[in-house]
Amino acid sequence: CDKCDPGSYTSSTGSAECTMCPAGSSQSKPGQVACEVCEKGSYQDQTGASSCTQCRDSRTYTTYTTGATSKQDCVGPLLSYIINKEDPVEVTDTSNITLAGYKSVLVNSVSGDWALRLPESPYTEYHIVKQGDAVLYTLSEDHLIAQPLIPNYFCYKDSEFHGRYFAGYQSHDIQGWRCDDGFCRNLKGDPMGPHCEVGGVKSPCGIPKCVWDVECSAGDGTGYRGGVNTVTISGGSTVSCQGWNKDFPHLHPEYHPTQHNRAMYGLGDHNQCRNPDPGNIGSPWCYTSSYWVRWALCDVKMCDDSFPYFEH
DSSP states (O other): OOOOOTTEEOOSTTOSSOEEOOTTEEOOSSSOSSOEEOOTTEEOOSSSOSSOEEOSOTTTOBOSSSSBOSGGGOBOOEEEEESTTOOOEEESSOEEEEOTTOOEEEEEEEESOEEEEOTTSTTTSEEEEOTTOEEEEEOSSSEEEEEEOOBTTTBBOTTTTTTTTOOOOOOBOTTSOBOSSSOOBOTTOOTTOSEEEETTEEEEOOOOBBOTTTTSBOTTSTTOOOOOOEEEOTTSOEEEBOOTTOOSSSOOGGGSOOHHHHHHHOOOSSOOOBOSOTTTOOSOEEEBSOSSOOEEEOOOOBOOTTSOSBOO
């Protein structure tokens, strides 16, 4: 008997024909009894395929389900910019924009919100470009950092009330049905994560969980929502952090978990490391449970390219 070619299969003995793999799947080996569903972050819009096609950026793009059948199922950030009326340049991840002597750049946020930062002071001097906005910037500097806002826009922080502050633009549920009203949200902290109603029934949106700013800390640490809650003090001993809602052993009237501090800095009825003082401190810290040490920086890993933005 002849083996079925890659991209096809037969699940029964004595078959006279092979069946083509349907869209959303592939098979790279001959003589197989089934096709393999495309993993998240890939798709296949043709039948009889021997492989699935990766989304345009494996780091910042994904699909919300396996078995995606269209390029349109890939979701991720996209920024376009033009310098001196040249052809548009598209970027999907953090990029340095060099103006090459020109003083203006036209920036268009095609997908997601983007932060435009000045290299000398990236976390104090920046501008947010909302999805759908096109802005002409005039600068005295020659460089600009364009950074997509991934956490809470393309992934949600499960450690933060299952994504209560998720603010992305996704408007379809995990099955691709359009939400009845608005975008996927989780304002009440449902364990389901970001969701919406479809036909009056609550349905998950399939938004992935963040790794960035949960398992590591990015930037100045204001977005960190991980679980580290100890510090190392003088002498090398490790002590627990003091709860943000406590005033013992150290009184701290300015950094209690008010509504603002909860939403902006992740403070709460816990003792996990956070950074509610980015003007003076550049990474997560906490008040300590030691009488002799008021506060200390936390040993939190810094986010870099070794960390994915989210779980596929």
